[in-house]
Amino acid sequence: MLPGVEALERAMGYLPGTAPEPVTELIQEVSEELVILDGVKAEYRIFSNIRLWPEDKTVEIEGVIFHVKPIIYSQITDTEEVALFICTAGPLVGEMSRRSMKEGDLLRGYVYDVIGSEVVECAADNMQDELKRAAGTRGMHITNRFSPGYCGWDVAEQHKLFSFFKDNFCDITLTPSALMNPVKSVSGLTGIGRNVRYTSYQCHKCDDNNCIYRNRKTKA
Amino acid sequence: MTELLERISICVEFGKVDLKSPYPPALKDQQGAFELTRIALDSGVSPGVILEEALIPAMSRVGEKFSRNEIFVPQMLMAAKAMNSSMIHLRPFYLSGETRRKGTFIVGTVTGDLHDIGKNLVAMMIEGAGWEVIDLGVDVSTEKFIETADKYPGAVIGLSALLTTTMENMRKTVASLREIRHSMKILVGGAPVTPEFCVKIGADHYSPDPQGAVEFLKSIAQ
Numbered sequence: 001m002l003p004g005v006e007a008l009e010r011a012m013g014y015l016p017g018t019a020p021e022p023v024t025e026l027i028q029e030v031s032e033e034l035v036i037l038d039g040v041k042a043e044y045r046i047f048s049n050i051r052l053w054p055e056d057k058t059v060e061i062e063g064v065i066f067h068v069k070p071i072i073y074s075q076i077t078d079t080e081e082v083a084l085f086i087c088t089a090g091p092l093v094g095e096m097s098r099r100s101m102k103e104g105d106l107l108r109g110y111v112y113d114v115i116g117s118e119v120v121e122c123a124a125d126n127m128q129d130e131l132k133r134a135a136g137t138r139g140m141h142i143t144n145r146f147s148p149g150y151c152g153w154d155v156a157e158q159h160k161l162f163s164f165f166k167d168n169f170c171d172i173t174l175t176p177s178a179l180m181n182p183v184k185s186v187s188g189l190t191g192i193g194r195n196v197r198y199t200s201y202q203c204h205k206c207d208d209n210n211c212i213y214r215n216r217k218t219k220a
Numbered sequence: 221m222t223e224l225l226e227r228i229s230i231c232v233e234f235g236k237v238d239l240k241s242p243y244p245p246a247l248k249d250q251q252g253a254f255e256l257t258r259i260a261l262d263s264g265v266s267p268g269v270i271l272e273e274a275l276i277p278a279m280s281r282v283g284e285k286f287s288r289n290e291i292f293v294p295q296m297l298m299a300a301k302a303m304n305s306s307m308i309h310l311r312p313f314y315l316s317g318e319t320r321r322k323g324t325f326i327v328g329t330v331t332g333d334l335h336d337i338g339k340n341l342v343a344m345m346i347e348g349a350g351w352e353v354i355d356l357g358v359d360v361s362t363e364k365f366i367e368t369a370d371k372y373p374g375a376v377i378g379l380s381a382l383l384t385t386t387m388e389n390m391r392k393t394v395a396s397l398r399e400i401r402h403s404m405k406i407l408v409g410g411a412p413v414t415p416e417f418c419v420k421i422g423a424d425h426y427s428p429d430p431q432g433a434v435e436f437l438k439s440i441a442q
């Protein structure tokens with residue numbers, strides 16, 4: 001489940017193999033310590049009672065309207081079902097990160113932080129693989145995953161998304177300002193259908209140069 | 221003497237904390253920022269000179285390299301750690317009032333937001349530029365900012381927000397601060413914040429990275 005050294009170097013901005021020694025050493029040390037990382041969870045719910053509204057670029061799921069906006073809408077126009085998901089790396093990495101920072105070990109704190117971000121992304125990738133496999137058995141395909149707060153989709157719409165996940169699903173809670181707790185968590189939707197497909201990210205349509213998914217290679 | 225200051229400066233820039241730090245390899249088994257600062261003070265160099273001629277230039281080079289994507293967050297944190305080891309010796313002079321800083325910077329992540337790494341980096345770099353930094357942490361209420369600003373008249377305020385939802389809280393905090401102190405300087409930053417947003421909410425300056433914040437402070441301190 002843990003990301004490799006190269007993935008972490010890249011997440012910190014380095015080309016693989018170019019991070020200074022204390023950084024790669026710490027990555028290794030912290031990774032060994034976190035081998036058994038409890039609390040990593042990824043869950044989804046699939047909905048078939050959905051409608052797409054092309055004029056508004058919205059998706060209606062069991063009567064709740066999501067304003068996903070044009071970029072995401074264009075990727076899910078042929079969807080027949082929608083999976084809503086939430087994933088988390090759990091509270092531990094965040095706690096370790098804060099503790100190290102407080103104790104003055106800033107670099108170690110940062111390494112935990114970046115590992116947490118990558119772990120939750122890996123958990124979401126694995127969830128997508130599982131979703132793809134399950135859809136495949138029914139002759140269907142899946143789209144990429146899309147998250148509120150990206151590609152114009154308002155981050156506050158996470159409140160609607162969470163309304164489908166009662167009872168502290170995955171032990172993630174959402175604050176009024178739409179911040180998930182634990183911090184190392186992601187939420188979103190994936191389209192499912194016979195005629196949908198996984199594409200490379202549509203980065204040329206978006207003007208966010210800082211996005212983590214920008215020009216990221218997609219797993220097919 | 222300048223050679224000693226130069227050595228301190230290099231130790232800080234490359235994150236050589238003390239004798240025990242193995243990195244960078246070229247400085248292995250040599251004294252680091254911690255020991256060299258003590259030596260400088262003991263041989264009569266004033267804390268102000270150490271700050272001005274060793275620490276500030278080192279952190280400024282770090283900030284510039286970071287803005288140019290030549291180094292990344294880890295190296296900035298390593299430099300900050302070396303700077304802190306030097307500060308251990310300098311702090312008593314600030315506390316006693318013997319040495320003065322360039323001003324006070326109050327920083328925090330706005331209410332409803334828990335992101336802190338970016339804000340911490342800004343705080344470190346501003347401390348490295350010779351300012352006193354009061355870090356209020358995350359999820360800081362407008363009242364807390366106002367209360368702290370009252371304690372430090374003339375302080376510059378820095379606000380961080382990482383979500384579009386909490387940018388709204390940033391707007392509210394700026395409006396409230398402006399009400400009580402019209403001329404207070406307010407700096408804003410964080411991934412979704414833009415120069416346009418900064419203008420719209422009436423803050424004084426937006427910077428995408430710590431170096432821009434340092435340069436803004438420099439421009440108003442003169």
Ligand code: B12
Pocket residue numbers: 116117120121147148149150151155158178179180181182183184185186187188208210211212293335337338339341342378379380381382383384385407408409410411412426427428429430433
């Ligand atoms: C890593 C990351 C994650 C990780 C970890 C998140 C975490 N909080 O730890 C994961 C994968 C878990 C994640 C999840 C989500 N994320 Co995210 N994430 C990022 C990413 C790529 C980097 C953030 C980071 O750690 N940067 C490193 C630090 C050092 O940088 P920084 O904090 O920005 O600080 C720098 C500057 O901004 C500046 N600065 C900061 N504060 C201040 C203050 C002042 C005064 C000044 C002058 C400068 C300044 O200086 C710092 C150093 O250069 C950003 C995009 C980006 N490139 O920034 C998105 C980003 C923050 N995420 C975003 C979103 C939407 C989300 C999610 C809501 C998505 C979802 N629906 O699941 C969730 C929310 C998670 C939650 N808990 O609620 C958005 C937020 C904007 C928005 N739309 O609201 C961003 C901006 C991406 C985007 N769409 O553009 N995310």
